[in-house]
Each structure stands twice: as C-alpha cells, then as structure tokens.
Amino acid sequence: MSGLLRSRGTAWILIAAALALPFAAHAAEFPYLVRVGGIVGLFMLLGLGLNFTLGYVGLFDLGFIAFYAIGAYTTSIAMKAHVPAPAAILLAIAVTVFARLLLGISILRLRGDYLAVVTMGFGEIARLTINNMDWLTNGPKGMQVRPWRPLAFLAKDPNVQFYLLIVAAVLAGVAATRRLEDSRVGRAWVAIREDEVAARLSGIPVREYKLLAFTLSAVFAGLAGSLFALWEQFVTPESFVFWESVLVVSIVVLGGMGSISGVLLGALILAGVPPLMQATLSAEWINYRYLFFGLILVLVTLFRPQGLLPSSRREAELTS
Amino acid sequence: MVLQQLVNALTLGAIYSLIALGYTLVYGILAMINFAHSEVLMLGAFAALGLATILPAAFGTGALGLGGMFVVSMLGAGLVNVIVERFAYRPLRHISRLAPLISAIGVSIVLQNAVFLWLSTQSLSFPQPVEIKQIPLGGGASVSSLQLVILGAALALMALLHFWVEKTKMGKAMRACADDITTAGLMGINADVVIAVTFFVGGALGGAAGVLYGMNYGSIKYNLGFLPGAKAFTAAVLGGIGNIRGAVLGGFILGGLEVLASGYIPNGAQWRDVIAFTVLILVLLVRPSGLLGEKLAEKV
C-alpha cells in the first residue's frame, strides 16, 4: 500500500487533484473547501519544516509555531512599511531563519527532554513578547496586513489565489526535502539520528549538521507564516499558542517521522478534518479537535509509533 | 514593602515547590519529564472542588473542609498519576526517550480538554475553608491567615516527604531506584511498584498544590495547570532536576524572582511569565545540572 502511495504516478495524480480542487469546490458550491485546502497546505509546510528537526534529527521541538509567528509578523510589519510583498516574504524568511539560528546555537547541545522544555519556553516567550510589544505589533488587538492580490489575473477569489500559491510552495517544499534526503547531507542526518557518536567518528560535524536541520526548518515556517499573513490579512498572537506547536508535532508523529508522504497525510487529517467537520456537522466540533490531537498522540505512540506512512527506515527502527 | 514582598514570595514559592517536587521525583527515577503533571494538579483542585460542592455541609468550611479537600485532592491526583503511568508511559519506557514524552503531552492535552469539554469551560469559584484574617507584621506589611495555611501545609508536606524518603523502607527503595534502577532491581526491589508509588506521591503533592492554588486565587479553571506547571518545572530544573532539596530551593527562588519582577520592573506583571521561561532557558544553557544537581557523561 505504501509502495503504491509512493510511486511516481500517484504523485502526479495527487498534484492534479490538488489543482482541480478549486474547480470542484466551485462546482459543488462549497467554496469553503478552498479555504480548508489552504489551511491544510500551510500545515503541510509547517509539518515539512518540523520534519527536518523532529523527523530527521530527532530533536523534540515544542515551540515551532513561534517561527510561524515570526514569519507572519515580519511580513505584516514589512507590508505596513510599504515593502513590496515578494520582498516582504523573503525578508520574513530571512528573519525567521536568523532567529532560529540564534536559538539553535544556544540550545542544541541540550539533551532531548530539556530541549523539549526549552523550545516550549521559547515559544511562549515569543508569543508573550509579540503580545506585549504593542507599539510594534499592536499587541493582542492584532495587526491588519496591507492587501496583496498577486494572482488576480488567474482567479477572482483571493482564497483561490492563495490556495494556488500555497500549493506551489508545498510542491517546492516536497521537492526540496526529497532532494536533500537523497544526498550526502541527508545521509549524515540519518546517521546522526541512528548513532551520533559513530556519525561523529565517521567525520560528520554533528553539531553543525544538527544546527543545519534545525535552521532549515525555519525556511518552511517563515514562508508559511508569510503566506498566512498575506492571505488572512490579519495576524494576532492568539493564532500562535502552544497548542498549535503541539498540533504540528502531532502531524509529524501521526504521519511518520522522517516521512514526507506521512507528514502530508498527517496534515490532511489533523488540519483538514476538524474544519470540515465544523462546516458540515456543527460548530461544536472544533472544540473537540484538541482532545482529538491528544488522543492521537497517545494512541499513535502506543500502538503505531512508526506513524501512518512511515519511511521504510523508520519502520525498521521502531518495529524491531 | 520588602517584607510584604517576602511574604508573597514565600507563599508563591511554597506552591511552586510542591509542584516541582512532583516533577523531580518522577524525573529522578525515570529520567522523564511528566508533562501531564500540570493537569494532575489541576484535577486535584477540581476533585477538592467536587467534594466541597457535593458535601458542602461537612466539607465546605473549617478544618474538616480543609482536611477533606486535601485528602480527596491528594488521593485523586495520586491515583490519576499512577493510572497514567501504567497505561500511557510504562509500555513505552523501553522504546525510546522520546516516546513517553510524546505520550505525556498527549495525556496532558486529553486531560485538560476533558475538563474543558465535560466539566466547565469557565472559571469556577473555589471554596475558602479558612477564615481570612490579616495579621500585621509591622512596617505596613501583613500576612493573611490564608498565606499562613498555605505555607504551613506546604512545609508540613515537605517535611513528611523528607521523613518518608529518608526513614521508611519504601523511601529507601525510591532512593535506590533513583540512583540506579537496574541494580535496584537486581537487589530484589520491584521497580514497577516503586515507580508506581513515586508517581502516586508526586501526583499527591501536585494535588495538594492544586488545592493551595485554588485557595490562593479563589478560582480554578481547566487550564490552571499549564503556567504553574511550566514554572514549577523551571524551578525543579533550577534546583537540579531529580534532586528533592533542589526542587524546594528552586521553587522558593522562582517565587521570589517572580514577586520581585512584578514589584520592581515597570509593567512587571505583564512580563512575569516571560521571566520564568527566560530563567528556564538561561539555567539550562549556563548550568544544566542546576544549583544542586550533578553532571553525567556517556561511555564510548
């Protein structure tokens, strides 16, 4: 089954399906579907990003959403300063990466469980700081973002425009991740995860490579945050609470750490199902979503630690 | 002014210390951060509230009320901790360091949301069994009877714990397991039982802290555990995680830092949470073994 899901043909089919979604939504008179698609796409990006940190190198990061926030807010502030949107996006990515690099340099030598707590602490510090610096960020009242409608020639609905942008970003992210996996750098990361000492004694500069994985995560977070801000046209600290970090961790754990297709599926389920249920069933469903995530984390860890679509290597690691 | 700050700091510190002890006991024996501890303390508070609500005549006020609330919260919280350990952590102990952690986070979310969805989404007012009197200390400062009760209860529990760990057979077994669980097992100690007892004791202390928290702030909510839990964990790390005295020391230091920050930094109250987390990061960077902890190395 997973072989089928991984084949080339399947990839093209899925891409076609993704591109066809707006048409299907229009035909079914269910435009909300495009919005859900966009949200799922953003979480796919976040999942792919966290995958570098958690999936490849095994660093337990509980504050990843802070970097989504940094990307979003940098974009908002830049747009307010009349920086053209594409430059704002690049700036946001740069700032996010830089912040991540600084954090990484400080904390990467910590042991696994300490790292979890420190990243959680940093996530909270980031959110609280954004919340408190209202001269810059407008604090809890949130910031409006200057409108940007890049694909107006393609589609009138901004939801569709940004959906397409997000799809493009996800495709680029998947391609980049795949290519890095299959390289000297990717092998080094796996080696570090499997036996750090042996990796070091095989000539791999472990500390630098961990920092590299940690920092690359931020490219995805910054890009996703940027697109989020430009799409929603409004950012508030409430969108970046600790539970969102947990959600991204859940996506990676559920899908299968280190597995690209797993992360995509995880995002589809965890970020896509709740809003769909909310729209089709009742508004109350959304309140159950966190309970749902918690249960998933516990049950998946207990009964299927390798995730839904594990990379073959991970399956071997966890089921022996 | 300073005296008042001191009184407030001691009160806050006492609560943090109790919670920190819960983290440190579990960490000492399993090298695991019990992320669900914050929810265990919350459940303890709700258990006490439940008792006072169901039997208000007997347990709503007075010494009986206070005692009853402690008993119920400590038993309840301890039990929850034991159950969680048995079903969500034990099967994962031998798989990896990461797995129990992920599971713990999941449990934490489930517990918090269960209370949110099925008990109450709002703040609920917490019974006040102690009649609040202000006792002046001179210099404009005063300590309330409530604060005295909090401090007294916390110190009494810490003393009990100390006695338990140092003087009883089970306490000795706990210390042995914390030191080297494999060898303890080889010496005939049933590690699973000791671990369960440790979780019970840690949870019970957390439950008591929950009651004290409820009394101190007058109300409880489904998410009451998150911040105090995170801060108490900081305190445990500050003192040296796994070290009982360290947890107490760290709790009081953190309480002091928070009160100082609120008092003396402009807009300090807004930033008090940031301070706790910043302290956490700084301690882990500069002195990861904490004030009273020890360093460990890996054999190649």
Next chain:
Amino acid sequence: MTRAKALLEVKDLAQHFGGLKAVDQVNLTISEGEIVSVIGPNGAGKTTFFNVLTGVYPGSRGEIVFDGQPIRGLPSHEIVARGVARTFQNIRLFPDMTALENVMVGRHTRTVQFLLGPLLRTRAFLEEEAAIEARAKELLEIVGLKALGNDLARNLPYGAQRKLEIARALASDPKLLILDEPTAGMNPTESQDLVALVRKVRVLGVTVLLIEHQMRVVMDISDRVFVFDYGVKIAEGTPREVVSNPRVIEAYLGKEAA
C-alpha cells in the same frame, strides 16, 4: 636503511578523570606502514587512549602529533578529516542503514556537495553521488561483503558487521586505521579472515593500530607491540620481545608468575 616516516607521535599524553589517571605519561611513535598492537589487561586504559587519539576525550596533558600536525583536543570530525579513522569495541554501525549506505556515510570527509548541489541536482552533485556509491561498493568488495550491500546493518552476521565497520572507516581514505578489539567474539577462522584483511589494508597503504586480546593474532600480525597497564605504557618491542618481558608477564599473571 631508510627510516620509515613517523606518522603518529605521542608525547607525555595523559587523560585524567578527576583523581583517576586513566592514561598517564604515554610516549610512543608509530611509523608509516606499520601494524602495531596495543595489549594489556582489562581496564588498562587502552580504549581511553584510543578515545583521546580520536578526539572523543580532550586529553589532560601532552601532545599528539599526526602526520606532522598537532591534533590533541581537536574535534573528532576534524581528526577524521586529517586521516585517522576508527572502529569501536562494541560495534557502532548505523543499524537501519544498509551496508552500502553505512560505507557511503564514511565517505563524508572526502566529499564536498552541500545544499545547492542536491537542491538543484547539478552535474557536480550527480557525479559525486555516483563516485561515492562506486567507492563504497569497491570497499565492500575489499572487505568481502560485496553480496551484502543492500542488507540492513542490523541484520548482518556478527563477523560481517565487524568487517563493515572497517569498510566504513576505510571510506575516509585514512592514513591511520585504529581498530578497537576487531576480533572480539570471533572464532579462529573468522580471526584468520580478519588478519588477512588487516594485511590487505596495510598493502593499500594504511598504517594500522589495534587493540587486541587474542595473543595468536597479536603474534601473527604485529610489527611491534605496546603494552599498557594501569594507564601507563609498561613495555614496547617486537611481539617476541614483549611476550618474554617480565614486567608484562607480571601485569597479566601477577608477581609470582614473573
């Protein structure tokens, strides 16, 4: 008679852990092309010594000069890049990577492609990947594991795992190969096999330093032997010289036997 060049010079090396002198006042020289064994009772500090050589421990005092450059205290990956590779007492392979992938990882210090190459799939990147794979296959063949390339390292038989570790170490084109108890747990046939492999390695131009407990192997393969006891080098010489050295006998068997 031409003197072989000194490849490794250790001067007054010590590694203390608090009050414990795991390694103390060690002086020795190894010349290019030699096969040198380090022997000694358990706990004599042999592995600790290797750990200092390879940067796992920083060493408390003294110098290590490798190929004319000081290396004590350098990070391990830097030492590997300079030409020192090692295997471990308790085999440390990457268990869920294939044998081929394990060896490919060993090639890390001799390759350069970083991020742009793989992301843009440049020709330089593709050529390097092909070269890495080819060299890894070559090395598997040299150690006799050609057929097992696609097996997961964790599934290989014990003897094959030891050989795989050597292949991975050789992938970094080392000048000095350090083997920590390479024949541990092997029967006589497997040990013979390994001896032949070590000789082959020397023919390929690699100097070999090994910790070994099987005396038959030591006598068979070594040009010279160093003997350690309680963290100190107590004797050195040809195998024959060392075996009849009373201090050595005393270290192994106690005063009476000497």
